[in-house]
Amino acid sequence: MPKVVIIGGVAGGATCAARLRRLDETAEIVLLERGEYISYANCGLPYHVGDVIKSRDALLLQKPEVMRARFRVDVRTRNEVLSIDREKKVLAVKRLETGEVYEEPYDTLVLSTGSSPIRPPIPGVDSPRVRTIWTVPDTDQIRAMAREPGVKSAAVIGGGFIGVEMAENLRHAGLEVSLVEMLDQVMMPLDFEMAQLLHENIEANGVHLHLGDGVASFADDGRAVTVTLNSGKTVTAELVILSIGVRPNNQLAKDAGLPLNQRGGVVTDAHMRTGDPAIYAVGDIAEVEDLVFGGRTMAPLAGPANKQGRIAADNIAGGDSVYRGAQSTSIFKVFDMTAATTGANEKTLQKRGLAHGRDYERVIITQNSHAGYYPGAAPMVLKLLFSMDGKKIYGAQIVGREGVDKRIDTIAVTMRLGGGVRELEELEMAYAPPYSSAKDPVNMAGFTAGNVLSGKLRFADWDALEKTPDAVLLDVREDAERMAFQLPGAVEIPLGQLRERLGELDRSKTIIPFCAIGVRSYNAARVLMQHGFRHVLLYPAGTRFYQSTHYQNFQEEPMTEVPVSDSGVPQSAPVQAVRLDCSGMQCPGPIMKVFETMQTLPQGASLEVSASDPGFMKDIDAWCRRTGNTLLSREHRGTDYVAMVRKGAAAAPAQETVVRDTPQGKTIIVFSGDLDKVLASFIIANGAAAMGRPVTMFFTFWGLTVLRKGQKQPVKKTFMESMFGAMLPRGSGKLKLSRMNMGGMGTAMMKKIMNDKNVDSLETLIQKAIRQGVKIVACTMSMDVMGIKAEELIDGVELGGVGAYLGDAEESNVNLFI
Numbered sequence: 001m002p003k004v005v006i007i008g009g010v011a012g013g014a015t016c017a018a019r020l021r022r023l024d025e026t027a028e029i030v031l032l033e034r035g036e037y038i039s040y041a042n043c044g045l046p047y048h049v050g051d052v053i054k055s056r057d058a059l060l061l062q063k064p065e066v067m068r069a070r071f072r073v074d075v076r077t078r079n080e081v082l083s084i085d086r087e088k089k090v091l092a093v094k095r096l097e098t099g100e101v102y103e104e105p106y107d108t109l110v111l112s113t114g115s116s117p118i119r120p121p122i123p124g125v126d127s128p129r130v131r132t133i134w135t136v137p138d139t140d141q142i143r144a145m146a147r148e149p150g151v152k153s154a155a156v157i158g159g160g161f162i163g164v165e166m167a168e169n170l171r172h173a174g175l176e177v178s179l180v181e182m183l184d185q186v187m188m189p190l191d192f193e194m195a196q197l198l199h200e201n202i203e204a205n206g207v208h209l210h211l212g213d214g215v216a217s218f219a220d221d222g223r224a225v226t227v228t229l230n231s232g233k234t235v236t237a238e239l240v241i242l243s244i245g246v247r248p249n250n251q252l253a254k255d256a257g258l259p260l261n262q263r264g265g266v267v268t269d270a271h272m273r274t275g276d277p278a279i280y281a282v283g284d285i286a287e288v289e290d291l292v293f294g295g296r297t298m299a300p301l302a303g304p305a306n307k308q309g310r311i312a313a314d315n316i317a318g319g320d321s322v323y324r325g326a327q328s329t330s331i332f333k334v335f336d337m338t339a340a341t342t343g344a345n346e347k348t349l350q351k352r353g354l355a356h357g358r359d360y361e362r363v364i365i366t367q368n369s370h371a372g373y374y375p376g377a378a379p380m381v382l383k384l385l386f387s388m389d390g391k392k393i394y395g396a397q398i399v400g401r402e403g404v405d406k407r408i409d410t411i412a413v414t415m416r417l418g419g420g421v422r423e424l425e426e427l428e429m430a431y432a433p434p435y436s437s438a439k440d441p442v443n444m445a446g447f448t449a450g451n452v453l454s455g456k457l458r459f460a461d462w463d464a465l466e467k468t469p470d471a472v473l474l475d476v477r478e479d480a481e482r483m484a485f486q487l488p489g490a491v492e493i494p495l496g497q498l499r500e501r502l503g504e505l506d507r508s509k510t511i512i513p514f515c516a517i518g519v520r521s522y523n524a525a526r527v528l529m530q531h532g533f534r535h536v537l538l539y540p541a542g543t544r545f546y547q548s549t550h551y552q553n554f555q556e557e558p559m560t561e562v563p564v565s566d567s568g569v570p571q572s573a574p575v576q577a578v579r580l581d582c583s584g585m586q587c588p589g590p591i592m593k594v595f596e597t598m599q600t601l602p603q604g605a606s607l608e609v610s611a612s613d614p615g616f617m618k619d620i621d622a623w624c625r626r627t628g629n630t631l632l633s634r635e636h637r638g639t640d641y642v643a644m645v646r647k648g649a650a651a652a653p654a655q656e657t658v659v660r661d662t663p664q665g666k667t668i669i670v671f672s673g674d675l676d677k678v679l680a681s682f683i684i685a686n687g688a689a690a691m692g693r694p695v696t697m698f699f700t701f702w703g704l705t706v707l708r709k710g711q712k713q714p715v716k717k718t719f720m721e722s723m724f725g726a727m728l729p730r731g732s733g734k735l736k737l738s739r740m741n742m743g744g745m746g747t748a749m750m751k752k753i754m755n756d757k758n759v760d761s762l763e764t765l766i767q768k769a770i771r772q773g774v775k776i777v778a779c780t781m782s783m784d785v786m787g788i789k790a791e792e793l794i795d796g797v798e799l800g801g802v803g804a805y806l807g808d809a810e811e812s813n814v815n816l817f818i
């Protein structure tokens with residue numbers, strides 16, 4: 001009967017023991033663990049500190065007595081292995097309760113001793129208020145300390161995943177939290193620009209973030225610890241969590257003369273066997289194959305540890321199981337956000353000497369977690385790195401709020417199975433509106449990558465505005481969106497007008513089109529490229545991404561976190577207000593809706609708006625400032641973002657204010673009867689009206705057809721007028737696209753796409769414009785010429801001449817001819 005001794009009773013060790021028993025009922029299995037517990041959920045420990053996981057027992061996955069009874073494993077907790085005698089195949093073991101040392105022989109040995117948090121010799125690090133979190137007792141102590149009277153603040157040192165999880169959970173425990181990180185970013189598996197999304201969110205959740213600043217010393221005055229940073233700044237807290245990295249528990253292996261690698265990992269083969277055929281090593285201490293680049297690496301994560309424990313058991317039981325390598329797929333919760341990675345990031349590619357554009361390409365896109373029109377859709381930013389032939393995916397990073405996990409897993413699987421860009425394009429994913437879009441974000445990453453590889457598209461760097469100050473920034477968003485966020489110096493041409501206004505752009509310069517999330521700007525880039533513009537670089541993932549990657553320039557008040565009951569009802573009683581639900585609406589829908597509703601409210605009334613798109617929180621702030629309304633609060637309630645807006649300005653200043661009398665109106669002459677142009681004109685008009693600007697639309701010649709009623713009207717006409725009337729389209733429903741009409745097919749397709757994408761139809765836009773007070777004027781002179789009678793026009797249209805239009809134009813600062 002072979003005797004197998006396993007050192008370490010948690011992820012790799014406990015898995016190995018259980019698997020081995022299932023494979024070999026006769027084996028003698030001894031599990032030696034120096035701690036009190038085996039098989040506990042160390043990944044869940046931070047959440048117990050924050051009371052998110054309330055039950056301590058839930059963390060203890062397998063009790064020693066149950067393991068003994070169910071698996072007939074000789075489990076010995078509080079037994080520490082002191083040394084390995086490989087010659088004699090005997091361990092020296094200390095019973096920690098009694099101090100007694102005894103010998104334990106083995107036929108086969110499994111090392112799963114894991115790793116330990118680093119505690120460098122920083123002055124003052126030995127203070128009892130400076131804690132590390134690694135075990136259940138660590139968690140018990142930190143949890144108790146966080147709730148002691150007088151403990152109001154915590155400092156977390158280290159922005160790795162445990163540090164960030166602790167910062168979040170200490171906030172949940174009600175403490176003021178500072179997070180200190182020596183590098184310029186948290187979460188090293190992410191590239192800097194992706195980490196910026198987390199920095200923004202960490203600060204928005206009230207954590208004081210100190211980046212690029214290490215700890216010089218700790219000083220405990222008996223009440224609190226003063227943490228002095230290298231910059232000289234100080235942070236004072238009653239509780240300090242040190243979480244600056246881990247090192248493998250390799251002392252036993254080292255003393256036993258087993259080969260180690262440079263990072264202190266025990267060298268293993270694909271069967272998890274060490275340099276000694278009688279000894280296996282699994283988990284955090286084991287060196288493994290690097291799935292992305294080949295060669296050897298370390299992957300201190302729970303998934304690899306569990307799998308390796310299983311593989312070692314298979315081989316001990318006479319099988320032939322192989323660990324094919326780790327790709328470091330990982331996922332982290334950062335308050336309401338999720339960040340996930342698989343494979344290598346761009347920093348790693350560059351460290352390995354790979355150059356962007358020569359050896360690898362990348363895309364960064366924003367996509368919704370599911371169909372925008374189904375409630376609760378939230379955007380995610382996805383970065384994909386791939387080889388120049390598209391056959392290899394180096395890695396991916398995703399940051400978002402919903403659906404991040406399944407997308408990173410899909411890409412991870414594609415990588416593991418050797419797939420490339422083409423496979424991402426082709427993957428057939430489950431789709432229904434609550435779960436995804438017909439083109440899943442993973443497909444979209446593949447399509448975009450395919451476009452890059454075939455030269456249809458080139459991306460600018462996320463910091464291109466700083467790197468290439470000479471480039472022309474082309475903002476293709478609508479007016480309404482610009483009221484919420486405007487990039488200084490950008491040329492502003494809404495996408496719908498771009499083809500007509502190409503002459504305004506300098507062809508000799510690099511043009512960087514951008515919009516809110518990178519979809520319209522992609523279309524703009526294609527328009528430009530097909531019109532001979534040679535230097536076009538698409539700004540990745542739009543202004544939303546730009547704002548987040550440069551969030552320090554656009555500081556906002558932190559959002560309040562309001563607890564939500566299980567039924568989804570906020571636990572705080574809101575001020576009496578009119579409620580507006582904009583969840584699932586596409587930009588700039590929520591802002592327009594806010595404007596419409598505000599018009600119906602008396603001065604001083606409050607409006608509570610909820611939206612699923614976190615970007616709305618940024619928009620509403622700027623919109624209120626620019627439209628003279630007051631943003632009372634911005635909150636995060638469960639999955640919703642809720643803003644409370646009061647109509648009108650805050651308390652008026654005591655002194656007299658000087659009002660600058662600049663014309664704010666917009667006039668639009670609609671000459672065209674083409675569906676796309678008319679659509680563009682109404683989108684602009686609605687956007688401007690939503691900003692509170694007076695808008696006049698003056699319809700003349702072919703533009704008049706838009707205003708015709710759909711039904712023939714009983715009006716008296718001359719023969720010529722009747723002929724003309726019969727030939728002209730009767731109303732908005734009959735308009736055609738200016739290009740690609742394709743006998744009506746293009747127009748029908750456009751209407752379907754607009755419908756699918758929740759974009760208002762022309763008829764709805766017209767009604768909205770009328771409701772918002774847009775003045776719609778039919779030119780009487782051209783009515784006369786074209787034989788169109790007043791009775792034939794839709795309700796809400798005014799009749800006017802050029803004089804009326806010119807009067808309004810004088811009050812305007814924008815005058816468009818469409």
Ligand code: FAD
Pocket residue numbers: 007008009010011012013032033034035042043044045046079080081082112113114115133134135162249252282283284285300301302303305
């Ligand atoms: P461990 O599970 O750490 O087990 C090693 C055991 O060996 C320890 O119990 C130790 O007491 C024992 N031991 C060591 N030396 C001796 C000795 N001489 N004698 C006897 N016993 C000894 N990974 C993820 O993938 N996702 C996560 O979300 C995640 N969150 C984490 C959160 C926390 C707070 C921590 C601490 C870790 C987290 N990890 C996470 C990492 C993951 O838990 C580890 O990668 C995994 O547990 C490693 O498994 P292992 O078997 O190598 O070591």
